[in-house]
Amino acid sequence: MEIILIIVSILLITLVLLQSGKAQSASNVISGGNDALFANRKERGGELFITRLTVCLGIAFFVLCIIMSF
Numbered sequence: 001m002e003i004i005l006i007i008v009s010i011l012l013i014t015l016v017l018l019q020s021g022k023a024q025s026a027s028n029v030i031s032g033g034n035d036a037l038f039a040n041r042k043e044r045g046g047e048l049f050i051t052r053l054t055v056c057l058g059i060a061f062f063v064l065c066i067i068m069s070f
Contacts, residue, residue, distance in 0.1 A: 005064045012057045015050055 043051055 001064070001068055005061070005068065008057055008061050008064060012054065012061055015054045015057065019050055019054065020047060
């Protein structure tokens with residue numbers, strides 16, 4: 001069970017690092033760059049897949065931690 005948790009955690013770290021930086025647009029809003037303020041950015045293709053896989057692995061990590069605590 002510990003090996004599965006390690007594999008899930010390594011995959012989760014990798015996917016989080018692969019995601020595009022969404023904080024850049026937030027910093028532009030704070031600093032006054034209003035060109036991206038109303039931009040409608042939807043995730044498509046690979047970004048959407050990586051986001052959904054990250055959510056699934058996060059849930060799996062949470063569930064595995066709870067199961068291992070009992």
